[in-house]
Amino acid sequence: MSPPESTPPLLVHTAPAMPASPVEAVPRTSGASRWHGAWTTPVMRPSAAPWFETWAEQGFANQSVRQIVRVTTGGTELRIRLSNAYGDTPLHLTGASIGHTASSAAVRPGTMRVLRFGGSPCTTIPAKGRAISDSVALPTAPLDQLTISLYFEAPTGPATYHQLSMATTYRAAGDHHRDPAATAYTDKVEPAFGSWYYLEGVETSGKRPLPHAVVAFGDSLTDGFGATIDGNDRYPDILAERLLAAGCPRPVLNAGIGSNKLLTDSALGGDAGISRFAQDVLAQPRVGTVIVLMGVNDIQQTEDLTGGAGRDTPPVTARRLIDGHRSLIGAAHARGVRAVGATLTPFRGAAGWDAEGEAIRDQVNRWIITSGEYDAVVDFARALDPGGTGRIREDLHMGDHLHPSPAGYRAMADAVDLTTWEQ
Structure with a gap:
């Protein structure tokens, strides 16, 4: 379903110059390449x-x-x-x-x-x-x-x-x-x-070059837990359908990993977002834009359930998460990639929610929306919680108050301004 008409439009900012990023910048395929990313997974x-x-x-x-x-x-x-x-x-x-x-x-x-x-x-x-x-x-x-x-x-x-x-x-x-x-x-x-x-x-080529790809980078909300099995109704899937229907098709590549964290490696959720960004985003063929939705697991999943990497790490704070986002922005800009920040979605009612974590989510979202450091912002939090209650609306989550339902993923995709990547 589409977000209510009261949902504010996408905020677009001019990004200031960023310092060198600690995230390694892997050279991406030359703009002259005839190959395009058609599908990917980390x-x-x-x-x-x-x-x-x-x-x-x-x-x-x-x-x-x-x-x-x-x-x-x-x-x-x-x-x-x-x-x-x-x-x-x-x-x-x-x-x-x-x-x-x-x-x-x-x-x-x-x-x-x-x-x-x-x-x-x-x-x-x-x-x-x-x-x-x-x-x-x-x-x-x-x-x-x-x-x-x-x-x-x-x-x-x-x-x-x-x-x-x-x-x-x-x-x-x-x-x-x-x-x-x-x-x-x-x-x-x-x-x-x-x-x-x-x-x-999977990469494709044809007679004409296509527009640069959009990479959706994130955790299970990008990976699509709660979507329909074999239904291709994750938010990046629906975003690709919207672009095609609007007459402006371009590759949309899903670089989400369930249980992934921005700052910490995990035996369950893969390498940290700041570690894998270079390979999973910047190394994609002809990438032009990245949508970053990362941080909820850092806040609400404080232990690695497999007992592997990610234990004994410093406490998560809003400042550490913001610094992690800044490293992604810097790496993207160093490769000429437009960086779109997505607000962290609500999870009140989920097993990992507490007031301290909610305060961190609020601080990070305020920075994403108001700092101007991302080139643009998509408000996924508002798309799933149009009333500003701090909870995903009942018809938009899969039953756990954390992961969207297929209707929730559609609300997320509908919240993306299709002109976001025009440069």
């Missing part, structure tokens, strides 16, 4: 997931993995990016394919393409490394769904992955990466919140 170290089962810790052996993604831009050719960033040993990929999704794990007849790497149908990705496939001719349009199949003959060990996909991933025994049918893909995790394994991105 990868994480394999770990036990207390929320739901995954295949990350066990990895794969003589198994095919079939994963479905929806691209936000089209083209005539495409390629995929794979990651072994958290692998301790080389990853041997025996075969890979891509095609247009039919339904469930089936591929539309006539669209299956075998992927190659340096001309070979197999590849080895070094420990901590990444790989990009050769391009294949496969015409795609914005919002098309693509099915990517990976076959691992040898044991992979624990898998670099993205924990929360809100999309079903399928597994088959043996080599079925070239099978259009879904028959062999009988295995999936239940409940099917889903994860993506080794897959980091």
Whole structure:
């Protein structure tokens, strides 16, 4: 649903010059590149997931993995990016394919393409490394769904992955990466919140360059927990649909990680936002704008539930969070990327809420809105709490007072001014 008409318009500011940022600035793809980001997801170290089962810790052996993604831009050719960033040993990929999704794990007849790497149908990705496939001719349009199949003959060990996909991933025994049918893909995790394994991105190219990409950077509210499984109704999904319907399509890339924190690494929620910003935002092809929604987990999730990284850290304060946001702004500006700040959303009524945390959220939001340090501001807090009650409106959260429902994600997407990235 759309925010009420009383919701104030987006605040736009001119950003002052920023000091050098401690966030590493990774060079992004040249503006002359013909490749555009069509879909992405940040990868994480394999770990036990207390929320739901995954295949990350066990990895794969003589198994095919079939994963479905929806691209936000089209083209005539495409390629995929794979990651072994958290692998301790080389990853041997025996075969890979891509095609247009039919339904469930089936591929539309006539669209299956075998992927190659340096001309070979197999590849080895070094420990901590990444790989990009050769391009294949496969015409795609914005919002098309693509099915990517990976076959691992040898044991992979624990898998670099993205924990929360809100999309079903399928597994088959043996080599079925070239099978259009879904028959062999009988295995999936239940409940099917889903994860993506080794897959980091899909890129497209065409005859004409597209506008620069928008990257949505954040935690589970960007990742989409509470959205419809296989429904593609996270807020970045709906933002891409709005842009397409308005006649100004551009890539919208989701760089959210559930349980992620701005300041602290976590075995559950991945590397800290200030650590992963360079790879997950600035290294995206032709990125032009980033929307930053980070900080709620720093405030309300004071312990790492897996007992790993992130323990014994200094107390979270508004000043520390603001300094973290400033480091992201500085890194974005150093790469010529426009930075949009999103207000931290309410969570009164959730298990992690207390008055002290609410005061921190209020201070950070006041700074985001009034400081002028972000190039623009989108008021997600007001979109989910139009009455200013300090709570997400009942029809806009999934039942936990923290995560939006599909209607809440639509309210967030509708709050974004579609002219925000005009520079």
